[in-house]
Amino acid sequence: MTTLNIQVFGQGQAVVLVHGWGMHTGVWLGFAQQLAADYQVICVDLPGHGSSDKLVSYSLDSMSQALLAAIPVEKFIVLGWSLGATLAIAMAERSPQRVDALFILAGNPCFVQTADWPGVLPDILDAFIEQLAVNAQVTQQRFLALQVYGQTNCRQLLQTLKQQLQLAQSPDIEALTAGLQILKQSDLRSALMHINCPVIVILGAEDKLIPQATLQALQQIMPQIKLHSIENAGHVPFLTHNEQLLALLRAAL
Template sequence: MTKIHVEVIGQGQPLVMLHGWAMHSGVWRGFAEKLAQHWQVICLDLPGHGHSEVVTPFSLENIGDALLQAIPVQHFILLGWSLGATVAMSMAERHPERVQKLIVLAGNPHFVQADDWPGVKSEVLDAFIELLKTDVQQTLIRFLALQVNGLSHGKALLQSLKLALQACPPPQIATLQAGLDILKNSDLRQFIQENHLPVSLILGDKDTLIPLATSQALQRLNPNIGLHVLEGAGHAPFLSHPQQLQDAINTML
């Protein structure tokens, strides 16, 4: 059994939180403590990230299985951010009996742009994949910078993300590479279209990784999806707009 790092704070209905690519659960500890005033917040490090052991291969199925075994409650609300949102959608698709509600935070079931779908341009991810081969640290810094690009207080947010990232050793290159491959190749749109679980989407209107048009595309797939757009927020609203994000989550739940 893969050792997964788990932190539990607060009391109430369980809310499981999954972080994004290259990060660890400490990235939103301050925000999780705010949520813990109302919920039992369960933060996990993805396999190979933070203090969690690696799974091989680093696939959505293996990631989800390792996390589900580590979650200390049977039923829970599931919130995933960025890569964590992709993992969360896959977990809800494969094990809907355990997920009571799904919150997709700055996530996209088809992360890469296609002719009929908004997303990140494929060459952007390809550039990160190529840079990883020669300079891991520069790759991580560029990815963090992309998350706060165009925000009025982007420099301060970038510093917060850097400090959070440095709190744990970075994942192995193979894990980082596999995570980018998941973002590049996963397509969970059919799950969104056919899903009967309550799903809510939270996006920032300044997010450079998840275009705002994603919200309309998702609601065309499934009109039952809830939507909340955070004005002025980028890809990491738990840092830039914590109160607005907390209010949105409380309203959805």
């Protein structure tokens, strides 16, 4: 049985935080402690990341099922960031009776740009997949740099993310590869449209990975969805604009 590393802060209604590609629960620490003033916050390392066990085979289904099995409460709110948002959508689709609300933070149900949907250019992800096979550490650092690109304090943010990355062992290379493949191949727009719980999307207005046009595209397919954009924020608003993000979460909850 796969065992996933979990950290729990606070008491009350459970909020599960699912981190992004190549990271671990440490990236949430300050934000999770602040949120824990009002909620029970459950941070979980993705399979093959941080202190979590590896999976025999990685896929969107196997990773989301492992997360669902590891969460120690029956019902919860889930907040997924970046790749974690893709996994959170899958979790809400697969186990609707357990998920009370879905927060998509700096995420996109269809991460790669298509003819009818805004997203990352396929060539960008292909380049990361190729680089990963050559040098995983350099690829992770380049991905981190893309997340903070354009922010006024990008060098400080990048250093913070690098330091957090080093607090845990390097992720499983197969998990890293699978994560990029999941982002490249997954189209969860239909799944998202059939989720019955409240869905709240929060993007950074200056995010270089998730275009602002995603908000308008989501509004068209889901008129009931709640959409928010944090001014001047990039891909890591829980680090750069934590007070605004906390206010949005508390208001929605």
